Amino acid sequence: MLRSLYIQNYALIEELDIAFDEGFSVITGETGAGKSIILGAIGLLLGQRADTKSIRQGAAKCIIEARFYISPYKLQDFFEENELEYDDECIFRRELHASGKSRAFINDTPVSLPMMKELGEQLIDVHSQHQNLLLNKEDFQLGVLDVLAQNEEQLEKYRQTYKVWKELDKELKDVIEQAEKNKADEDYIRFQLEQLEAARLKDGELEELEEEAETLTHAEEIKNSLYKIDQIFNGDETGILSELKDGLNTLINVSKVYSKASELAERTDSCYIELKDIAMEVAGKVDEIEFNPERLEEVNERLNLIFSLQQKHHLQTVAELIALTNEYKTRLSEITSFDERIADLTQKRDQQFQKVIAKAAILTQKREKAAREVEKDMVARLIPLGMPNIRFVVEMNARKEPSPNGADAVAFLFSANKNSTLQNISAVASGGEIARVMLSVKAIIAKAAKLPTIIFDEIDTGVSGEIADRMADIMQEMGKQERQVISITHLPQIASRGKAHYFVYKQDNDTETNSHIRRLNDEERVEEIAHMLSGATLTEAALNNAKELLKQTR
Incomplete structure (x- = not known):
């Protein structure tokens, strides 16, 4: 769980220090106030490449630090394997210097960006709008099935077997080429x-x-x-x-x-x-x-x-x-000995290929079972999200040749209307439909993977009204499953559901603009949600509607 975030001299942020609650929280603020800046800073903690242009003008360096509570997540082995000090609380820190130098730390120990990324991916998932494009990626679709099927160990065994097969196949091809x-x-x-x-x-x-x-x-x-x-x-x-x-x-x-x-x-x-x-x-x-x-x-x-x-x-x-x-x-x-070598390698390669096929078959069997669960779960989640005629099918076909991920070709097929045929989801779903589908997928994955923290960046784009309420239900429910869910939103229906509400805003002085974030108290929440309902001018009706929304949440 993300306990706190500290940012110094990053873009428009001079200094920011904010604590986060468990459960479901929301972040609101006007467009351009700095929400994307905060996400960019979190991205640096997850191993993204740094750009010195991100350092606040005039500053020698910027610092981004996050504290995570990791006790429930069985990460001791990772820390031991990488010779890192383990504690119930884990501190991530990135330092960017104007000279171009970048340093990364976990619990005050210098680490590589790949190591920070590997651990970070086990602690937090930031879902931005561009991630909706992943729905069209076969690797992502296959990954959904593997998470639900708990295939991590089996997939690793398969990949080791696959690697040996590919090495033997390459060696055989090299020998044949040399022989010729x-x-x-x-x-x-x-x-x-x-x-x-x-x-x-x-x-x-x-x-x-x-x-x-x-x-x-x-x-x-x-x-x-x-x-x-x-x-x-x-x-x-x-x-x-x-x-x-x-x-x-x-x-x-x-x-x-x-x-x-x-x-x-x-x-x-x-x-x-x-x-x-x-x-x-x-x-x-x-x-x-x-x-x-x-x-x-x-x-x-x-x-x-x-x-x-x-x-x-x-x-x-x-x-x-x-x-x-x-x-x-x-x-x-x-x-004169090439024929013998070729025959020997051919036999070894073919024997290894049979092992690949056998392990791939185990993956296929588990994935097919998971696929039926995904189909059932997705329909159950999407009907309340305004898709009464939803059809969702996970199509699985055998590949011509095994890949590093197995022998399965997977496609998520989708139809929201009675009179339309099933097609690849990215080809037929609208922006609002994609957002709802992706939220449902994330909810399924989160339940199976037990990911500590999920941040949704405006996943509600393209929806409103009752659909927004239903999406808020899903995120609120996810936040009750020993998980921290943070949603950056422009919708009052979702903002009102948060256990905690954070507000991002900008302030100008004579020389510069600063972005800030603070947690709203009850009265401030009413006003912020009222603004989201009615715009810049607060009306009595908007305030009453805001109070009603918050009362329903409680």
């Missing part, structure tokens, strides 16, 4: 792979081949150089090894009489061993090196093959060519 694309490329991939595999590439072989080619190309030069070195080491008369061996023997002999020569002999021996090893390796390589034009041709052909593959695939190394080969293998493997 890959199959279109299969011949090309297979040809490229066969060419790469035929090359039998090995990582590092390019460097080895280039070195071998260099050696084969300069074989004669290399062989002559190695032979020359071999002669230097092993020549019969002047070979380094022979001379070094003689020097080593001399040092060994002299070391017998000159001890310091022993160390020199050891060092010379090490050099001799190393040089002898080098000489043997050089001699071996002299025999190895041979000019082999056939092998050179083979190496060059291999190099040309590798270079052509690199150029063709725009790659720099053999390792990259090997990686491309493996990639082509993987893609071919995927192509």
